[in-house]
Amino acid sequence: MKVPVSWLSEHVDIPAGTTVEELDEAFVRLGFEVEEVLRPPVTTGPLVVGRVLEIEELTGFKKPIRYCQVEVGEDAPRGIVCGARNFAVDDLVVVALPGAVLPGDFAIAARTTYDHVSDGMICSVRELGIGEDHAGILVLGRDGSTPGTPAAGVLGLDDVVFDLEVTPDRGYAMSLRGIARDLAGALGVDWRDPAALTPPAWSGEPGWAVEVADPARCDRFSMVAMEGLDATAPSPWALRRRLAQCGIRSISLAVDVTNFVMLELGQPMHAFDRDTVTGPITVRRAAAGERLTTLDGVDRALTDDDLLIADGSGPIGLAGVMGGASTEIGEGTTAVLLEAAHWEPAGIGRGVRRHKLPSEAAKRFERGTDPDVTVVALARAAALLAQHGGAAQVVGAPVDLDVRGPRPVIALDAGRPGRIAGVEYPPSQVVEVLQAIGATVEGDGQQLQVTPPSWRGDLTDPADLVEEVVRYLGFDEIPSVLPTAPPGRGLTERQRRRRSIGRALADAGYVEAPSYPFVGEAQLDALGMPVDDARRTLITLRNPLSEEAPAMRTTLLPGLLATLARNLARGQRDVAVFEHGAVFPGGPRTQAPVPGVDRRPDDDVLAALLGAVPEQPWHVGVVLAGNLEPRGWWGPGRPGIWADAVQAAHTVAAAAGVELTVRAGERAPWHPGRCAELLVGDGDGDGDGARVVGYAGELHPRVCAALDLPARTCAMELDVDALPAAPVAVGPHVSTFPPVLVDLALVVPDAVPAAEVEAALREGAGELLEVLRLFDVYTGAPVPAGSRSLAYALTLRAPDRTLTGEEANAARDAALALAVARTGAVLRG
Structure with a gap:
């Protein structure tokens, strides 16, 4: 989850003078791993907002060229040559004046080109180092900034973005709302909940007929209908900048708005072209043989575990994962259906893996979203579309099918977090922390009844609450105590x-x-x-x-x-x-x-x-x-x-x-x-x-x-x-008497294992045998075919005397005799 500090500051009163390093430390203390701190590209010199006053089309050249008069906050406008054609008179643009140096050590100076003096440059996103779009220059709209205003703040060139690794159990942190709540608690400051808004009092008949056939997989489904949308209206630069900072590509106004609200509130949404939806909408499981072409153009075979959004024509969306191509918002779309729902996380996760179709929406749904904000998210998205999408307005009342049961109540001993962490947490502090994360706490003294907030579906047991208390108060506050190793172990x-x-x-x-x-x-x-x-x-x-x-x-x-x-x-x-x-x-x-x-x-x-x-x-x-x-x-x-x-x-x-x-x-x-x-x-x-x-x-x-x-x-x-x-190992007896060394070469059939020959020799030699070693194996003439010669070295020794020749020969002959009897061996001459 990428978090721009400027956006975060709109919801959290970050103390003045807080450094990037201090914010990094606060995120780590909250349990977020900071993958990377993204800093803006370096631009020096005069970079300002300009307003296009006049455009003169130059002819006689190989490509269309424009000579523009641009107001940059000075007494007289500046003349600038530009080849882009995606802007018009009165548009606000970004102007690099002579003396500016853009990323890549690109220095700007006044120069003569196309028979005119270009006194600066109107910049594209790529030239500013904040994106890859180079098809045209960056248009900031027509309102919001005064010509001559330094462009760094408008572009976010003084902004810092934290790339946070969010663990799968903390889906609430996949939004600015969740990050802001946690950071405010860590810094001990106030914050403003972007979901704390009251939806308008929409009236009339519901905008569409909806039925949820599988309430176990979808316990809340909300939808509003809108008309009068200008689908070709551009997304405002501020919205596109926020999406780009969070790693999401701008597509169209409707898609950009739903993505913006998803990042802000953590509630993914989908927009359908209302004119392509036929009949009532049903949330159901797929039937055998059904297929769906998703927005990426892939025709997908569905299984009975896939949850669908369907209309009279069949599937129009893979619930919580990706919409269908048949109801995609196009340039001619004027009426839309905005949908926001709460899906069962496990089912969404199975669908993502089954279809190999990860998405930003699915990433949040499979971690768990807040079912309380579906209507709030629709209201926020509808307001943005009405503001930037022409004459767009909500028609009729919203659809809101809600079959949720009461949230679970967890019994917690207020002393348990302290006993587990080894830190003394007073009961009042435990209650304060649980209330800070949004839980409702009842009870006096040590025994508490805790109702987790709607956005924390991961809190189901007392151990989860203990972890939240310890995390909120700081894992670094837990003392490191090495246990005493008990003696006598290893x-x-x-x-x-x-x-x-x-x-x-x-x-x-x-x-x-x-x-x-x-x-x-x-x-x-x-x-x-x-x-x-x-x-x-x-x-x-x-x-x-x-x-x-x-x-x-x-x-x-x-x-x-x-x-x-x-x-x-x-x-x-x-x-x-x-x-x-x-x-x-x-x-x-x-x-x-x-x-x-x-x-x-x-x-x-x-x-x-x-x-x-x-x-x-x-x-x-x-x-x-x-x-x-x-x-x-x-x-x-x-x-x-x-x-x-x-x-x-x-x-x-x-x-x-x-x-x-x-x-x-x-x-x-x-x-x-x-x-x-x-x-x-x-x-x-x-x-x-x-x-x-x-x-x-x-x-x-x-x-x-x-x-x-x-x-x-x-x-x-x-x-x-x-x-x-x-x-138990016993040390060998070291004899003071000399050994007798005897060699035996035996011819045995190939089918006889050497281990059998060795066992017979060892048994036959008896107690006088100290060492028996096979030192040679030979095949070939004069050894008969199908046989091999095994040569053994025998070390004979008595522990209490020097062996006589007769005793050594007797031991050798006994070993040979037993080997011949058991294995059919023949003494090699």
């Missing part, structure tokens, strides 16, 4: 584990890349998930940020793979990223109750609320593509493979203080033959009785193609919350 075990996992992956070379926790069916389709996959059971949001991703994620992979694709598209070739965060598995759940805000929910309500919240297990995922180790003079680099994704899982498990078991698995979106299943809770490595906590490996080629990812892209996802608690 991060929980779960928080420490999550942080350790993030640090471990970052140390391993992965970059954290958080993403939005939203997903859509198309993303799950791209991952090749079957229709019965549990991850397809989604929790859908009622108000999603994007229709393409309307649900909460059940896996981290869509966000991680989108991040990978984005980095690859921007030239990155070696990418390894991770994310850890909550996922939201769907499924049946109870409906959450909606507690009131007047008191704390009891234990049963809190339990029901928590019971309706879906589970949110904490997952960690990684994706990698390209080289994991960069190329350089030392070599060509090493690409990331499925084993690196498995190693990332081991890194996570180590940071969590647990061990993982790995076995072959199958799950979308991984390649069936290159997918590892990650398990916990199994000591012998065979997978029996273990719990699956994640998967790692190489993505399926079809998934890589669908997401435009390089072949052999790898990924891992693991449920951190499913990992068991880490055992």
Whole structure:
């Protein structure tokens, strides 16, 4: 909302000497964010109002030229050459005299042109830096200023405009009336309500027949009829200047007047060409198949949720959003119907989003307008049209259909604002503030009965009144008190584990890349998930940020793979990223109750609320593509493979203080033959009785193609919350006796997992085995086809003695024998 200080000063007695900075501070204290302070363009030198006395048409040139005699408050008029033709004798114009410098460092001097001396310049809006119109010069009308008057005040060149950000719950502040009321309270000065006028005593039959078929969506509808309008009459400069300062383009007198009243009172209106309206007007919902061509020329399909203003021919306006093209005011319009109504805000908001049709009127209606000012706004607009639109006058009585019920009464403890804010507010001060915002307050002592004003539809609960009291008296008056941290607390075990996992992956070379926790069916389709996959059971949001991703994620992979694709598209070739965060598995759940805000929910309500919240297990995922180790003079680099994704899982498990078991698995979106299943809770490595906590490996080629990812892209996802608690760490025993180092190379079939071989060796070696490490994998001659050679390094040591050769050989032979028996391994010669 743009607020010119000069317009604001007409309604608020701003103390003399108040600076722009002080006004800025007052707006901030009231809760308005000052987006920008707009200052007028700089113009120096003589810039005055002039009256055109004579116009001489010059001929013999390539374009029409005029030589004008202009009175500028001096003894003799000045002769000025001008090519514009949109002014006439007796018009008031703006004249830049020699010595003036206009915006853009445009200096004015007397010069000879078209065989005449031009002693100044008649200015256009663009030349003055106050608009973009350059089709003609700026005409100020014929009355209102004396020739020779400095033009800066007339043009608003000494004015300042505040651009305020108004929160959606404060629709009253989308008008000069609402801003003036708040500012007057903040400055402690008087103000004048522009809505405090008495409409004329119009008489006769109602100007038109009107019916409201949906009073729940429109509880007040007002209308007046006018005749004798000169639709071609220009809007006065003062009105156009105010509209321009507020960021609204001048269109025509009727439209400009309705926009002016909307800015002043906060009540949007619409003007219909009365001669194009057929039959009674009805406010109703759209029927199936109905269409409406709006003022922007777009033919729109309507739904049964659209609220319409209709006549005998059908829809003539989308209520509260935009009028129809069939009843638009044109140059030949002489009779109009002015409409002002109070619409249900939520319905207007739905219509704006559905038709993608934002407007200044809808911006106010969806925030809530004052239903008490509909007739006042019509009277104000009718008076302006009668003043500037020729012989325009109201005919007949106004239509005013009002089905509103009584305003709610809110019970408030006068001590509650002070208890919540931590500031002592006397009850008398609380009452004074509530009355200042327009509320009616009854009751004595601490218990108050508060009736909010008609323009504050957002005030529905005691908490709203508390906020108003604190805001009005100043948020900056609330003391900043740091709470005392209770001793003996810190991060929980779960928080420490999550942080350790993030640090471990970052140390391993992965970059954290958080993403939005939203997903859509198309993303799950791209991952090749079957229709019965549990991850397809989604929790859908009622108000999603994007229709393409309307649900909460059940896996981290869509966000991680989108991040990978984005980095690859921007030239990155070696990418390894991770994310850890909550996922939201769907499924049946109870409906959450909606507690009131007047008191704390009891234990049963809190339990029901928590019971309706879906589970949110904490997952960690990684994706990698390209080289994991960069190329350089030392070599060509090493690409990331499925084993690196498995190693990332081991890194996570180590940071969590647990061990993982790995076995072959199958799950979308991984390649069936290159997918590892990650398990916990199994000591012998065979997978029996273990719990699956994640998967790692190489993505399926079809998934890589669908997401435009390089072949052999790898990924891992693991449920951190499913990992068991880490055992208490015990320091290792440091033996003083020397180890025995033994190497074993075993040939095993390709189908046998290395984890099974390792488990057999570990069990067979017994207590003397200290370290077991796989250090080589080999395929090719002389190893038979379909098999591979696994070479292990065994470190044997006894805690209380030096091992003999016989003891070491016995442990090695026992390990070999158990591996041969379980896996069919053969000792490689």
